[in-house]
Amino acid sequence: MVKPLWEKKRRGTVTSPLGFYASGVHAGIKKKKKRFDSALIVSRTPCVAAGTFTTNRVKAWPVLHSMKAIQALKHRAILASSGNANCMNGPNGKEAVAECVREAARLLNIGEEEVLAAQTGLIGIPFPVTRFKKAIPALVSRLSEEGGHAAAKGILTTDLSTKEVALSFYLGDKKVTIGAMGKGAGMVHPNMATMLCFITTDVAITKPILRRALRHAVDDTFNQMAIDNDMSTNDMALVLANGEAGNPAIQRVDRDYRTFREALEEVCRIMAYEMVKDGEGVTHVCTLKVSGAKNPTEAEKAARQIANSMLFKTMLAGADPNWGRIAAAIGASGIAFDPLSLNIAFGNAVVVHHGRLRVLNLPKARRILQRKEYTIDVTLGKGRGRAQFVTSDLTTKYVMINASYS
Amino acid sequence: MVKPLWEKKRRGTVTSPLGFYASGVHAGIKKKKKRFDSALIVSRTPCVAAGTFTTNRVKAWPVLHSMKAIQALKHRAILASSGNANCMNGPNGKEAVAECVREAARLLNIGEEEVLAAQTGLIGIPFPVTRFKKAIPALVSRLSEEGGHAAAKGILTTDLSTKEVALSFYLGDKKVTIGAMGKGAGMVHPNMATMLCFITTDVAITKPILRRALRHAVDDTFNQMAIDNDMSTNDMALVLANGEAGNPAIQRVDRDYRTFREALEEVCRIMAYEMVKDGEGVTHVCTLKVSGAKNPTEAEKAARQIANSMLFKTMLAGADPNWGRIAAAIGASGIAFDPLSLNIAFGNAVVVHHGRLRVLNLPKARRILQRKEYTIDVTLGKGRGRAQFVTSDLTTKYVMINASYS
Numbered sequence: 014m015v016k017p018l019w020e021k022k023r024r025g026t027v028t029s030p031l032g033f034y035a036s037g038v039h040a041g042i043k044k045k046k047k048r049f050d051s052a053l054i055v056s057r058t059p060c061v062a063a064g065t066f067t068t069n070r071v072k073a074w075p076v077l078h079s080m081k082a083i084q085a086l087k088h089r090a091i092l093a094s095s096g097n098a099n100c101m102n103g104p105n106g107k108e109a110v111a112e113c114v115r116e117a118a119r120l121l122n123i124g125e126e127e128v129l130a131a132q133t134g135l136i137g138i139p140f141p142v143t144r145f146k147k148a149i150p151a152l153v154s155r156l157s158e159e160g161g162h163a164a165a166k167g168i169l170t171t172d173l174s175t176k177e178v179a180l181s182f183y184l185g186d187k188k189v190t191i192g193a194m195g196k197g198a199g200m201v202h203p204n205m206a207t208m209l210c211f212i213t214t215d216v217a218i219t220k221p222i223l224r225r226a227l228r229h230a231v232d233d234t235f236n237q238m239a240i241d242n243d244m245s246t247n248d249m250a251l252v253l254a255n256g257e258a259g260n261p262a263i264q265r266v267d268r269d270y271r272t273f274r275e276a277l278e279e280v281c282r283i284m285a286y287e288m289v290k291d292g293e294g295v296t297h298v299c300t301l302k303v304s305g306a307k308n309p310t311e312a313e314k315a316a317r318q319i320a321n322s323m324l325f326k327t328m329l330a331g332a333d334p335n336w337g338r339i340a341a342a343i344g345a346s347g348i349a350f351d352p353l354s355l356n357i358a359f360g361n362a363v364v365v366h367h368g369r370l371r372v373l374n375l376p377k378a379r380r381i382l383q384r385k386e387y388t389i390d391v392t393l394g395k396g397r398g399r400a401q402f403v404t405s406d407l408t409t410k411y412v413m414i415n416a417s418y419s
Numbered sequence: 420m421v422k423p424l425w426e427k428k429r430r431g432t433v434t435s436p437l438g439f440y441a442s443g444v445h446a447g448i449k450k451k452k453k454r455f456d457s458a459l460i461v462s463r464t465p466c467v468a469a470g471t472f473t474t475n476r477v478k479a480w481p482v483l484h485s486m487k488a489i490q491a492l493k494h495r496a497i498l499a500s501s502g503n504a505n506c507m508n509g510p511n512g513k514e515a516v517a518e519c520v521r522e523a524a525r526l527l528n529i530g531e532e533e534v535l536a537a538q539t540g541l542i543g544i545p546f547p548v549t550r551f552k553k554a555i556p557a558l559v560s561r562l563s564e565e566g567g568h569a570a571a572k573g574i575l576t577t578d579l580s581t582k583e584v585a586l587s588f589y590l591g592d593k594k595v596t597i598g599a600m601g602k603g604a605g606m607v608h609p610n611m612a613t614m615l616c617f618i619t620t621d622v623a624i625t626k627p628i629l630r631r632a633l634r635h636a637v638d639d640t641f642n643q644m645a646i647d648n649d650m651s652t653n654d655m656a657l658v659l660a661n662g663e664a665g666n667p668a669i670q671r672v673d674r675d676y677r678t679f680r681e682a683l684e685e686v687c688r689i690m691a692y693e694m695v696k697d698g699e700g701v702t703h704v705c706t707l708k709v710s711g712a713k714n715p716t717e718a719e720k721a722a723r724q725i726a727n728s729m730l731f732k733t734m735l736a737g738a739d740p741n742w743g744r745i746a747a748a749i750g751a752s753g754i755a756f757d758p759l760s761l762n763i764a765f766g767n768a769v770v771v772h773h774g775r776l777r778v779l780n781l782p783k784a785r786r787i788l789q790r791k792e793y794t795i796d797v798t799l800g801k802g803r804g805r806a807q808f809v810t811s812d813l814t815t816k817y818v819m820i821n822a823s824y825s
Contacts, residue, residue, distance in 0.1 A: 071750030071758055101746050101758055103775055136743025137776055246747050323729070323813075324821055331822030337542025340507050341652050344477030352477055352507055369509055370543055407729075408822075409815035415730055416737025416814075 019276050021283075022190075025179020026161030029192040030215035031257035032057045035160035037167030040148030042096035042134070042141055051094040051145060052167030053152040054211055055121060060253040062088040062129065063224035065231045067248040073100035074140075075130040076247060078110045082126055083251075086220065089127040091211050091251055092117045092149075095168050095196070099132045099140040100246045109142035116146050120153045131209050133170055133196060133247050165194040168209055171414060172196050176287040182276050184269050187260040189216045193280050197288025208235060210250040210284050216273055217256035218263040225266075226274040227252050234281035237316070238289050238403040250281075289403045290386075294410030297329045298403065300388045305356075306398030311348040313400040315393065318346035326407035334359050334378035336370070339391060348393075356392035360384075425682050427689075428596075431585020432567030435598040436621035437663035438463045441566035443573030446554030448502035448540070448547055457500040457551060458573030459558040460617055461527060466659040468494040468535065469630035471637045473654040479506035480546075481536040482653060484516045488532055489657075492626065495533040497617050497657055498523045498555075501574050501602070505538045505546040506652045515548035522552050526559045537615050539576055539602060539653050571600040574615055577820060578602050582693040588682050590675050593666040595622045599686050603694025614641060616656040616690050622679055623662035624669040631672075632680040633658050640687035643722075644695050644809040656687075695809045696792075700816030703735045704809065706794045711762075712804030717754040719806040721799065724752035732813035740784035742770050745797060754799075762798035766790075 028035050035054045043050040064083045066076050082088075092114060099106045110130050118125040132140075155163070165175035179192040195210035218226075231250055256262065263269045290298045301320050306312035319325050322342040328335045336357045343350060357365040360381035362374045381387050434441050441460045449456040470489045472482050481499075488494075498520060505512045516536050524531040538546075561569070571581035585598040601616035624632075637656055662668065669675045696704045707726050712718035725731050728748040734741045742763045749756060763771040766787035768780045787793050 069747060069750040070753065070756065071746050098743070101743060101761075101774065135741075136747060137771075246743075246750060327818050327821035330818060333822065335541075337504070337507060337652075340477050341475060341542060344475040344652060347476065350476065365543075368507065407818055409818045412733050412736060412813055412815045412818055415733035416739065 019180045019182035022179040026177040027192040027213045028161035029179035030190040033213045034156040035164035036155035037163035041144040049166040050096045052164035054091040056255040059087040060255040061220040063227045064251045071246045073247040074106040074110045075132040079129045085126040089123045093131040096134040098134045098136045100136045109140040168196045184260040189258040195284045212252040215258040230278040230281045234285040238285045293414045294408040295405040297406040298386045301402045304399045305392040305394045307396040308398040312398035314346045316400040316402045320402040320404035329406035330408045332382035350393045354394040358390040425586045425588035428585040432583040433598040433619045434567035435585035436596040439619045440562040441570035442561035443569035447550040455572040456502045458570035460497040462661040465493040466661040467626040469633040470657045477652045479653040480512040480516045481538040485535045491532040495529045499537040503540040504542045506542045515546040574602045590666040595664040601690045618658040621664040636684040636687040640691040644691045699820045700814040701811040703812040704792045707808045710805045711798040711800045713802040714804040718804035720752045722806040722808045724748045726808040726810035735812035736814045738788035756799045760800040764796040
């Protein structure tokens with residue numbers, strides 16, 4: 014298959030696809046006066062939607078709302094806020110979501126079931142429903158085609174910058190665009206964990222096929238990143254597709270589907286990478302590639318164990334090619350492997366070849382680990398199983414941020 | 420059963436039981452001139468021995484040696500060193516262990532199979548066998564009944580202090596003593612991971628019964644502590660019993676067995692607690708008690724997930740009763756539980772009762788978290804499953820130590 018020729022948009026965001034409007038305002042959920050803490054994304058025409066949600070057994074109220082609402086056939090809006098997770102705060106939290114969704118639906122003149130909801134922030138405190146509800150008219154009145162960036166700001170917590178992207182590509186002669194915004198920072202971890210990502214697209218597609226494409230994209234991107242080893246109660250990825258691109262609707266797994274899915278996956282990959290890069294206290298981003306495993310499951314097990322190892326992550330912080338920690342993590346992952354066929358390369362500096370240290374390459378490896386972004390390749394043996402994770406270093410700053418969050 | 424009246428010995432150590440001698444010297448494995456880096460423990464009479472070993476698939480050479488040697492019927496000595504893990508450094512590492520064990524056996528005039536070996540330190544570098552071998556005569560000549568403390572120093576790496584203890588108790592009219600020394604610090608984690616513990620006792624016991632008691636004690640102590648989420652390649656716990664106490668040999672699961680096992684478990688518990696307390700950068704030690712789970716397995720799952728959560732551990736560093744992180748970790752553990760029956764108490768400050776926050780108790784909880792040592796109680800529901808973990812905070816100091824270890 015020819016790789017789709019997609020075009021990454023400068024300043025692309027959720028309002029890049031045709032027919033999407035967005036806004037963000039300060040509602041007063043966050044204490045700091047000017048920090049945006051709420052966002053709204055609306056399509057002018059009905060969309061099909063798909064979502065993936067946290068696997069944490071404790072699910073925030075907006076997650077429970079959206080898991081149910083996503084079952085409707087058509088959707089129009091995503092209502093989001095930051096600063097308060099609206100989780101484990103009793104039945105009032107549930108009512109808070111319902112009330113705000115109702116208010117947004119009323120003002121937008123759409124059905125309540127067409128509004129998906131997402132929230133992020135501190136767990137276990139009452140949700141300031143009155144304040145948020147009061148801000149919804151402002152969110153609605155500020156909806157615009159230029160509102161993507163404001164909306165992206167409205168969902169941040171400890172993130173240092175917004176995460177936005179858009180890609181365009183062609184299906185036949187129709188130009189299709191996918192836009193996205195997200196938040197990551199603390200608690201980013203595999204298993205559909207600990208992040209919000211809202212994706213908009215003007216592609217015409219059926220709901221089941223959209224769901225299939227999203228699952229695939231999420232598995233290969235958001236589920237393979239690691240900042241710390243926790244799974245949030247609030248994570249979700251949502252996609253709205255309004256069909257305004259005018260392409261013949263994608264209805265099955267065909268060439269158009271694959272083109273779309275690859276573009277969607279690229280969008281998710283960019284978002285995941287940006288989330289890891291902006292993780293709390295992160296100073297180095299590592300793309301970890303594991304190959305040569307017996308099968309993909311074993312490759313993923315090893316990659317996950319390495320990517321989440323605190324000793325590995327502190328090693329990255331210190332730019333220290335202490336490969337023994339990688340070997341120990343693989344050993345701890347429980348997969349079968351022969352230490353004598355292990356290869357480890359930091360960038361292009363091969364430090365371990367067939368299980369033996371190449372001392373002369375250590376200085377080069379150290380220089381590579383001093384870069385902001387690099388790849389570490391681990392070969393386990395002769396199998397064909399591969400996996401890739403995006404991970405980050407564990408720094409003193411991470412600890413400082415998280416020791417004083419609430 | 421009446422709780423055994425054991426007596427904790429002041430300055431008790433591996434040489435407290437009858438007939439044990441020990442020594443420690445600087446062999447030159449560690450660079451710093453005066454730091455001890457080798458240890459020898461010897462019994463004047465033959466012992467039965469038992470051991471538990473790391474479950475990491477990558478095992479250091481001394482682990483492989485001792486796993487095999489432990490199958491012999493009688494043992495006399497433990498030879499240990501620190502500064503170099505002798506792991507993943509090629510077949511020379513295997514030969515290094517064999518050579519040093521041979522030298523020790525020769526000088527002690529005992530069989531090679533009677534010598535168990537353990538090493539700890541950096542992975543993946545050649546073991547300085549000549550230097551260590553040269554130090555063995557000094558280890559042998561310095562063996563003494565007062566040598567326990569020197570030996571305890573010989574196995575430390577980033578530990579700040581030695582870990583030693585001894586308990587005495589009576590079996591009938593015979594006084595029995597158990598002594599122990601250990602090292603923990605970095606990488607301490609459940610699953611028989613990441614620590615060395617050498618236990619000596621003058622009890623008379625059969626080898627299978629000793630093995631049974633050790634497994635039980637290790638499961639409830641070393642396997643339930645958490646400093647970071649890694650499993651070392653070198654961990655082991657060894658016990659030597661020489662029978663000099665003169666009690667009727669423990670041969671089955673009877674009252675004497677239970678008395679001995681409880682004392683052994685207490686020794687391991689003290690050692691585990693000291694290891695966590697002296698973990699890298701640790702400033703707070705938390706005894707985490709989970710109860711009310713459906714069964715002990717689910718209680719342990721929840722406790723393990725909480726105890727190893729980086730967000731939980733940074734929260735302890737910041738003395739911040741952010742109970743939402745505990746709830747999120749339980750949710751992430753995958754066990755079934757009802758958030759509405761969750762209780763969380765920091766010391767005696769109940770912060771969550773039936774899933775709802777008790778705001779007024781937060782200041783008290785904060786004060787408790789500022790202590791060096793405390794208990795956190797988590798009740799999940801009405802089940803009878805319980806588990807207990809000893810865990811520590813994750814501090815900026817941990818990161819600094821581990822970012823520059825090699």
